[in-house]
Amino acid sequence: MTGRIKGKRSLSLALAALTSLAAAITIACGPDSLEIPIETPITPKLDVSPFQRVLVAGFVAGGSEDVDANQETVRLLRSQLRTKSQLKVIDADVMPLLDIVQEQTKAAATPVIEEPAIVRENVPTPGGQGSTGQGSNGSGSSASAQPMALPKVIKEEKDLEPYERLFANTAYWKKIGEEYQNPLIVTGTVLFVPHTSSGFVQRDQEVMDNFGRRSVRPMRTYMERKGFILRPKFVFIDGRTGATMYSESYREEILYSAQQNTPALSSYFELMDRLVPNFLSALSNQKIKGTRVLLK
Amino acid sequence: MILRPVPLMTLAAIGLLLIAGPARADARHDAKAEVEFGIDVAQRGLWREAIYRWEKAVEIDPAYAAAFNDLAIAYEHEGQLQKARKAYDKALELDPNNTQIRQNYELFKEINDRTNQGKEKS
Numbered sequence: 001m002t003g004r005i006k007g008k009r010s011l012s013l014a015l016a017a018l019t020s021l022a023a024a025i026t027i028a029c030g031p032d033s034l035e036i037p038i039e040t041p042i043t044p045k046l047d048v049s050p051f052q053r054v055l056v057a058g059f060v061a062g063g064s065e066d067v068d069a070n071q072e073t074v075r076l077l078r079s080q081l082r083t084k085s086q087l088k089v090i091d092a093d094v095m096p097l098l099d100i101v102q103e104q105t106k107a108a109a110t111p112v113i114e115e116p117a118i119v120r121e122n123v124p125t126p127g128g129q130g131s132t133g134q135g136s137n138g139s140g141s142s143a144s145a146q147p148m149a150l151p152k153v154i155k156e157e158k159d160l161e162p163y164e165r166l167f168a169n170t171a172y173w174k175k176i177g178e179e180y181q182n183p184l185i186v187t188g189t190v191l192f193v194p195h196t197s198s199g200f201v202q203r204d205q206e207v208m209d210n211f212g213r214r215s216v217r218p219m220r221t222y223m224e225r226k227g228f229i230l231r232p233k234f235v236f237i238d239g240r241t242g243a244t245m246y247s248e249s250y251r252e253e254i255l256y257s258a259q260q261n262t263p264a265l266s267s268y269f270e271l272m273d274r275l276v277p278n279f280l281s282a283l284s285n286q287k288i289k290g291t292r293v294l295l296k
Numbered sequence: 297m298i299l300r301p302v303p304l305m306t307l308a309a310i311g312l313l314l315i316a317g318p319a320r321a322d323a324r325h326d327a328k329a330e331v332e333f334g335i336d337v338a339q340r341g342l343w344r345e346a347i348y349r350w351e352k353a354v355e356i357d358p359a360y361a362a363a364f365n366d367l368a369i370a371y372e373h374e375g376q377l378q379k380a381r382k383a384y385d386k387a388l389e390l391d392p393n394n395t396q397i398r399q400n401y402e403l404f405k406e407i408n409d410r411t412n413q414g415k416e417k418s
Contacts, residue, residue, distance in 0.1 A: 032362075033396055034335060040407050041375035278410065288407050292369040293396045294335050295362035296328065 034294045039287040046236060046246050048283045053183035054087040055239065057176065058095030060163040062154020063193035064228065066264035070094060073190050073232065073272070080276050085284040090180055097187065098154070101166045105150055157231060160189045167235045170242035177239025184283070185237040188247070191230070192268055197255055198224040227255035228264065230271040234279055246282065250275050327357035334366060346370050354386075361391035365400060377408050 048054075056077045061069035074094045082089045151159040166172065173185060205219040233249040252271040256262050280286055334349035347370045353363035368383035384401045391397060 034339075036338060036369070038369060038373040040372050040377075042407070043375065281410075290403055290407070292372070292400045292403065294338065294366050294369060295394075295396060296331055296335065 032296045034296075035291050036294050037289065037291050039289050042281050042286045042288060044284055044286075045282045048085075048087065048184055051182075051184040051239070052088060053090055053181065054081055054085070054186060054283075055090040055092060055176070055180050055183045056081065056186045057092075058097045059188050059190045059232075060097045060101065060154070060160060060166070061190040061192070062098075062159060063156075063191045064264050067192055067268045069190040069192045069268070070096070070098075072265070072268060076269075076272055076276070077186060077279065080280060081283075084280050084286075087184065087283070090183055092180065095187075097166060098163070101163050102150055102152070104166070104169075104172075154191065156193065157191055160191060163189065167237070167244055167247070172242065173237045173239070174242030177237075177242060180239065182240040184245075185239050186234060187237060188233045188235040190232045192264075192271075193229050193231075194226065194264075195229045195253060195255070196224070196226045196258075198222070201225075224258040225255040226258055227253060227262075228267045228271065229253040230268065230275070232272075232275065234282070236282065248278070248282065250278065323357045324360065327353040327360050327363055330356065331360070331363050331366060334370075338366075338370065343370050343373050347374070359390055361387045361394060361397065364390065365394075365397045368404070369400060372404055372407075377404075380404060381408065 056074050059070045059073050061073065063069060071094055078089050078091075081087060150162050154160055154163075167187065176185060177183065199222070200220045201223045202218050202220050204216045206214055207217050208214050230252045231250070233247060235247040236245045237243065238245050252274050254267055254271055277286060277288070330349045330353035334346040334353065337343075337349065338346035347367065350363050350367040350370060353360060354367060357363065364383045364387035368380045368387060371377070371380035371383060381404070384397070384404060387397045388394070388401060
């Protein structure tokens, strides 16, 4: 009996000694990992070296009536380009592209149909307009030769499609380019629409046990949420030729609880804030900050 | 009891094992020294020197996952994203269950996927 107790004691002593030895070794050698901040440089997708100036012309915009997505997008991108790119930003009036396309259509003697639902049935699918950031380099002649009906009010993505022919109109953009001494032209479409969603959402909830200890547990709750979807498409046009150099599309959404009353404009800026680094990385060097773990 | 003579081949194999064991340990020891020096200089912002050290470490010990991980991070910091991906792949191949390497790789992928249309800096 005594021998067994002695044996147990010596075993626990040995274990304790081993644990302290391991701890001592760890302390002496230092930790095996180290978190370090890094900055990943990102080279621009576009070669903008032939340009000294950039013109953020305007956007075909629609969706929520609470935000003038054309004005706000132009203003935001110009201010970002002023501080984060080498190009000189041209201060010009924001182009009302929606009206411009409609005028061009009128001039081509195409009737403007006001009801978007009817229009969509008649609208042929525009060709060559990728949605995943693929560059499109269309010739304006074929697009303008094919008259398309235009919805006057843009409520959803399909309403924007007939307007996209403007970006393929090289003659028009060349003329704009000449007017502003051949800059890089930034244009595109912006759709900012209200959005509601309901369903089960996983949220962390703080719970207290019988001993008063707090812990966080994931809980699934049914929620009605509302928010906005932002779908911009940035089109980069060579002001010297009027041709599209590159275009990219994005989609961001934000949802709040139904009780929360967030102004549309602040949601717009929140969503644009997520996209601006991607936009800038198309034409200027960017550094993405982060941390990584170095190992020994 | 009859003592049979041990075949020469067996003796040679045992001898090789005895030599290879410490040799591997030596390689890891030397590579670890390079890795630690690399970490030291990287903390001071000398990433090119760190790359040199970690490249040397993986040359000395090509089975050292941590060295490949560190090298991948340094390549990432220098904008050499293709090289970074290769080094991460190798690190994960050597140590697939290492959560820290996996986490680094996931963060890298997020950036790399976002810029996959960008030009690679040589």
